[in-house]
Amino acid sequence: MRNRSLWIGFLLALGLGLSIALTQQQEVDPYKEAERQRELFRQTAGILPGELYAAQGEELFGQKRGSKNVSLEACDFGLGPGKLEGALTQLPRYFADTRRVEDLETRIVSCMVNLQGFKPEEIKRDDVKALTAFVASKSSEMPINVVPKTSQEIAMYNLGRELWYHRAGDRDMNCAICHDSYAGGKVRLSPVRSPRQGLSNEWPAYRFEADKLYTLQDRIAFCYESVSIHPPDHYSEPMIALSIYMLTEATKGKNKFTELPGFTR
Ligand code: HEC
Numbered sequence: 001m002r003n004r005s006l007w008i009g010f011l012l013a014l015g016l017g018l019s020i021a022l023t024q025q026q027e028v029d030p031y032k033e034a035e036r037q038r039e040l041f042r043q044t045a046g047i048l049p050g051e052l053y054a055a056q057g058e059e060l061f062g063q064k065r066g067s068k069n070v071s072l073e074a075c076d077f078g079l080g081p082g083k084l085e086g087a088l089t090q091l092p093r094y095f096a097d098t099r100r101v102e103d104l105e106t107r108i109v110s111c112m113v114n115l116q117g118f119k120p121e122e123i124k125r126d127d128v129k130a131l132t133a134f135v136a137s138k139s140s141e142m143p144i145n146v147v148p149k150t151s152q153e154i155a156m157y158n159l160g161r162e163l164w165y166h167r168a169g170d171r172d173m174n175c176a177i178c179h180d181s182y183a184g185g186k187v188r189l190s191p192v193r194s195p196r197q198g199l200s201n202e203w204p205a206y207r208f209e210a211d212k213l214y215t216l217q218d219r220i221a222f223c224y225e226s227v228s229i230h231p232p233d234h235y236s237e238p239m240i241a242l243s244i245y246m247l248t249e250a251t252k253g254k255n256k257f258t259e260l261p262g263f264t265r
Contacts, residue, residue: 160245
């Protein structure tokens with residue numbers, strides 16, 4: 001008997017706790033919450049997690065690695081070998097050496113393969129993410145400037161737009177249903193932006209809710225998974241196409257990158 005009332009008391013307390021947590025969650029402004037979490041990190045650790053990833057990436061960037069035992073310092077991100085300042089602002093773009101339109105993550109992989117001599121299957125995703133954080137940090141708060149010009153870039157943009165509106169999955173969803181129709185509003189308590197409003201301008205970013213670094217490809221995959229659709233592979237055409245579509249639209253809307261790597265929920 002006594003056990004039973006204890007158990008009921010426990011359940012009641014749990015219920016009360018949960019309902020308080022839920023009410024609080026409804027009242028929390030996600031942007032303010034991100035700012036609060038960011039400050040907490042600054043105060044307790046003195047450094048933001050995104051900065052740690054970028055520092056890791058910087059170390060990897062300068063190390064002689066791969067079967068050719070060279071660093072990534074000669075990697076060309078579109079502005080010339082080793083030029084990193086602002087490189088992300090113009091990615092994805094077409095690269096003549098690989099004959100592909102590449103985003104930052106894909107370009108890093110290309111350089112690891114072609115310059116350093118890694119086999120694709122030897123490349124660790126965590127290394128690519130840290131390197132992405134480092135190179136992206138050199139475009140922090142800069143205006144986005146993605147303007148498809150070559151026929152390859154225009155084709156990739158068109159593919160991205162098609163995918164954006166392509167309905168798929170059991171729930172017959174596409175990106176536009178949430179990001180265009182609900183832009184400025186909320187989906188499941190989250191504020192939603194359209195590409196013209198700057199969607200995609202904070203990646204790579206540390207997501208404190210997941211306690212992990214997410215690249216733009218990771219974030220796109222997350223949206224696919226949230227509507228139960230199997231996401232495209234990393235470095236695949238659909239990933240690059242969606243990125244060039246969103247970042248071109250963000251350019252038309254005159255958006256800047258946030259602090260990079262970003263800090264978000
Ligand atoms: C069910 C609705 C829904 C669908 C469908 C959806 N998203 Fe999202 N998306 C969201 C929500 C909600 C967020 C989170 C906003 C936040 O946390 O601030 C988000 C966030 C994002 C972000 C990061 C937000 C930012 O500020 O940079 C990107 C990029 C993104 N979505 C791309 C896509 C793409 C590409 C597709 C289609 C493949 C897609 N989304 C489909 C609801 C959706």
